[in-house]
Amino acid sequence: MIIILKQNTTTQQAHTLLEELEQQGFKHHFSEGEHSMIIGLIGDTSQVDMQQLLAHDMVEDVKRVSEPYKRANRKFNPDDSIFDICGRLVGEGNFSVIAGPCSVESEEQMIEVAEAVKKSGATFLRGGAFKPRTSPYAFQGLHGEGIRLLLEAKRATGLPIVTEIMNQHHLDLFNDVDVIQVGARNMQNFELLKELGHCNKPILLKRGLANTIEEWLMSAEYIMAGGNERVIFCERGIRTYETFTRNTLDLSAIPALKRLSHLPVIVDPSHATGLPWMVEPLAKAALAVGADGVMIEVHNNPKKALCDGAQSLTPEQFDAVMKKVTALAAFENKKI
Ligand code: PEP
Numbered sequence: 512m513i514i515i516l517k518q519n520t521t522t523q524q525a526h527t528l529l530e531e532l533e534q535q536g537f538k539h540h541f542s543e544g545e546h547s548m549i550i551g552l553i554g555d556t557s558q559v560d561m562q563q564l565l566a567h568d569m570v571e572d573v574k575r576v577s578e579p580y581k582r583a584n585r586k587f588n589p590d591d592s593i594f595d596i597c598g599r600l601v602g603e604g605n606f607s608v609i610a611g612p613c614s615v616e617s618e619e620q621m622i623e624v625a626e627a628v629k630k631s632g633a634t635f636l637r638g639g640a641f642k643p644r645t646s647p648y649a650f651q652g653l654h655g656e657g658i659r660l661l662l663e664a665k666r667a668t669g670l671p672i673v674t675e676i677m678n679q680h681h682l683d684l685f686n687d688v689d690v691i692q693v694g695a696r697n698m699q700n701f702e703l704l705k706e707l708g709h710c711n712k713p714i715l716l717k718r719g720l721a722n723t724i725e726e727w728l729m730s731a732e733y734i735m736a737g738g739n740e741r742v743i744f745c746e747r748g749i750r751t752y753e754t755f756t757r758n759t760l761d762l763s764a765i766p767a768l769k770r771l772s773h774l775p776v777i778v779d780p781s782h783a784t785g786l787p788w789m790v791e792p793l794a795k796a797a798l799a800v801g802a803d804g805v806m807i808e809v810h811n812n813p814k815k816a817l818c819d820g821a822q823s824l825t826p827e828q829f830d831a832v833m834k835k836v837t838a839l840a841a842f843e844n845k846k847i
Pocket residue numbers: 613639643693694695696717747782
């Protein structure tokens with residue numbers, strides 16, 4: 512981190528700041544030029560508050576030369592992370608396919624979809640029991656009963672389950688869930704992220720509707736700072752000026768995250784576009800740009816779905832997508 516001091520700063524004033532930084536445990540390099548004084552902070556500066564430094568009268572500017580996240584950072588963990596979740600490997604060399612309905616609606620629905628997606632080659636089953644809906648009058652999910660139905664579908668098919676948490680006070684209901692999803696709307700719910708940092712479950716962290724890659728990495732850092740190292744990113748599209756698709760899928764986020772972090776990254780083409788016919792091309796694109804998997808919404812009767820029916824694939828459509836994705840995965844040397 513580089514701290515640039517204002518031109519009229521005296522050497523004595525600079526030394527008071529240097530002492531303050533030393534007291535906080537930082538080593539530094541001080542350079543006094545003809546026109547300006549510069550302090551270089553050495554070591555891990557992830558915990559330095561830039562705004563606090565800028566509040567000093569003598570400070571002109573502060574620049575980071577290293578990222579503010581450490582645990583999620585590839586620099587400190589150069590090898591790709593790989594997680595074993597109920598015998599399914601997520602990360603490096605594997606391509607995970609999470610499939611299932613937007614929301615859990617009934618036992619028949621869950622069993623039918625779970626059996627179908629398993630047959631087509633999905634590796635995880637999804638289904639929302641707690642639904643973040645824009646309207647308070649829309650179906651909100653079956654809550655605890657929804658999780659019970661997911662567990663039944665897991666018993667019937669052996670597929671590990673992924674489901675969204677919206678509130679840390681519900682954590683007890685997630686004891687038997689295999690992967691906890693943090694939805695886009697909660698990517699910066701810091702109290703929830705802190706709580707998930709203390710739980711021993713992999714977290715699927717979706718990108719917020721309007722969040723930058725660095726903010727997303729910082730949210731992963733919140734979870735990891737609590738000791739939970741198993742974070743999987745999920746790019747699900749962001750808000751842009753474009754209205755043709757529900758969101759705009761930021762495919763460039765995948766190579767960006769892969770460069771900056773060692774954590775696995777998956778892509779959700781269903782929420783990214785809202786269009787079932789875009790799922791296949793974008794699932795293939797995700798694979799081609801280096802994603803570690805996809806999350807796809809599948810419903811046994813999309814027309815009757817209580818949530819996101821318009822973007823859901825039928826089991827037959829999903830099967831066709833899987834055939835294409837499997838062929839491409841083999842070409843890319845990735846295991847589904
Ligand atoms: C979901 O996965 O069902 C969901 C609500 O997604 P997102 O948080 O990405 O909108």
